[in-house]
Structure formats: structure tokens, C-alpha cells
Amino acid sequence: MSRPLPASVRRVLFPHRGLKEIHTGRDFERLINFSDAVVAVAITVLVLAIVDIQPAEGEPTVWKIIADNSGQIFTFFFTFLVVGIMWLAHNRVLNQLRGFDGLTFWLNLLWLAGIAFLPWPSSMYGEEFGWGNADTLEHGGGTSVLYWGTLAFISALAFLIAWHARHTPALLEPKAREALAGSGDRGQYRGLVFAGLFMLIALVSAYSQEVASWMPFLLIPASVLMRSPSALNDLVENSDS
Numbered sequence: 001m002s003r004p005l006p007a008s009v010r011r012v013l014f015p016h017r018g019l020k021e022i023h024t025g026r027d028f029e030r031l032i033n034f035s036d037a038v039v040a041v042a043i044t045v046l047v048l049a050i051v052d053i054q055p056a057e058g059e060p061t062v063w064k065i066i067a068d069n070s071g072q073i074f075t076f077f078f079t080f081l082v083v084g085i086m087w088l089a090h091n092r093v094l095n096q097l098r099g100f101d102g103l104t105f106w107l108n109l110l111w112l113a114g115i116a117f118l119p120w121p122s123s124m125y126g127e128e129f130g131w132g133n134a135d136t137l138e139h140g141g142g143t144s145v146l147y148w149g150t151l152a153f154i155s156a157l158a159f160l161i162a163w164h165a166r167h168t169p170a171l172l173e174p175k176a177r178e179a180l181a182g183s184g185d186r187g188q189y190r191g192l193v194f195a196g197l198f199m200l201i202a203l204v205s206a207y208s209q210e211v212a213s214w215m216p217f218l219l220i221p222a223s224v225l226m227r228s229p230s231a232l233n234d235l236v237e238n239s240d241s
Contacts (some may be wrong), residue, residue: 021102022098022099022100022101022170022171023101023105024098024099025099027099027100028098028099028100031100031105031108032094035090035094035108036087038115039083039087039112039115041116042115042116042118043080043083043087046079046083046119047076048123049075049119049122049126049127050072050076050126053069071125071127071128071129072123072127072129073126074126074129075122075129076122076126078216079118079122082151083118086115086154086155086158089158089190089191093158093161093162096165096172096173096176097165097171097172097176098173099171101168101171103164104161104164104165104171107157107160107161107164108161111154111158111161114150114153114157115154118150118151118154121147122147124143124146124147125143125144125146125147128143128144129144129213142206144201144206144209145202145203145206148199148201148202148205149202151198152196152198152199152202153195155191155192155194155195155198156191156195159189159192159195162191166188190223193222194219197215197219197222200215201215201216
């Protein structure tokens with residue numbers, strides 16, 4: 001006869017039975033460690049797309065190999081950077097929590113699912129993407145929609161995790177609650193804005209790959225505009241020093 005699940009596990013897996021219960025201590029540490037492990041594996045798997053690159057016949061130079069595989073190489077570095085930034089934002093949110101509830105668990109699990117899934121569309125997008133590749137610009141819409149749509153999904157989940165934490169004071173550390181009480185900056189909507197931009201790129205890529213290929217540069221001014229100082233950001237910076 002199988003043993004029943006521990007009560008703490010049942011309350012997390014079935015949040016309607018204990019949605020507001022806060023899990024702290026060892027449970028919270030394991031959630032953080034699990035999240036970091038999934039991100040670490042996913043970001044490492046990204047490199048497999050370029051590890052398998054084979055040089056063309058003959059004796060091509062390194063620059064020729066890079067030029068022939070520019071799409072895969074560029075997509076790897078871009079995705080690696082984006083995942084790194086997403087992990088940093090996710091880490092900052094978790095650093096302000098003293099525990100998690102059922103909703104936080106499920107939102108975080110969906111976020112991790114997006115991160116773990118990302119290497120697949122990233123690999124396909126890298127194979128089709130290339131500077132000046134007319135065939136890609138004309139026929140690569142489906143892969144682009146999947147790639148940018150996945151990034152939008154991950155960003156939206158990150159926003160929901162942070163939004164839920166902000167509106168559930170019981171989840172926050174005392175210092176974080178005090179800091180949030182006086183903050184109302186636009187930085188709290190950064191994840192939502194990025195999700196919107198990623199989805200916009202996905203939609204445009206379905207009709208014009210050429211236009212969509214330049215749209216990621218919009219992320220730079222968007223990041224600057226949404227990066228406003230707040231008491232919470234100051235708290236994070238002070239805690240890291």
C-alpha cells in the first residue's frame with residue numbers, strides 16, 4: 001500500500017485546500033534550489049544548438065563558419081542573455097519573500113516550464129534565422145512566432161509572480177513590506193511590458209520576418225524607460241552589498 005503524501009505537499013499540490021498557507025524554512029529553500037537548478041540546466045542546454053555545428057566541406061576559415069551559422073550563434077547569445085536577465089529578476093523577487101503559497105508554487109512551476117521549453121524553439125529559430133537569408137525572411141514565420149511567444153509567456157509569468165507577491169504582504173519579508181509601502185514606480189510593470197513586446201514581435205513575425213528581425217532592439221529603450229528607482233530596488237542593492 002502506497003503511503004499518503006505529506007500534508008505540506010498536499011496543500012501545495014491542491015492549493016484550493018490551502019491557498020493562503022505560507023510555506024517557509026526548508027520548503028522555501030528547496031523551491032529556490034529547484035528553480036535555480038532548472039534554469040541552470042535550461043541555459044546550459046542552449047549551447048547544444050551550436051556544439052553540433054559542422055564546418056562545410058573543404059577548409060573553411062573560422063570566420064566563414066561563423067558567417068554560415070550566424071543565426072544559430074546570434075540566437076544562442078541573445079537567448080542566453082535574456083534567460084540570464086530573467087533569472088536575475090526572478091531571483092530578486094524570491095529574495096524578498098519569506099515563503100511561498102500554493103499560487104506562487106504553480107506560477108513558478110509554469111515559469112520554469114517555459115524556461116525548460118525555451119531551448120527547443122531557440123534551436124529551431126537559430127537554424128532558420130540568418131542575416132540576409134531571404135528564404136528565412138519569407139518562410140520562417142511559424143518558428144519565430146513560437147520562439148517569441150515562448151519568451152512572452154515566460155515574461156508574463158514572471159510579472160504574475162511579482163504582482164502576486166506585491167499584493168500578498170504575508171509572503172514578504174518585513175523589510176520588503178516596508179519598502180513596498182512607499183513604492184509605486186513603473187518598474188513593477190517591467191515584466192508585463194516585456195511580455196507585450198515579445199508578443200508584438202511574435203505577431204509581426206507572422207507577417208513580416210524582415211521587420212520583426214529588427215524589433216528586438218526596442219527592448220533596449222523599453223528597459224531604460226521601465227528602470228525607475230524605487231525603495232524596493234534600493235533594498236535589493238543594499239542587501240547584495
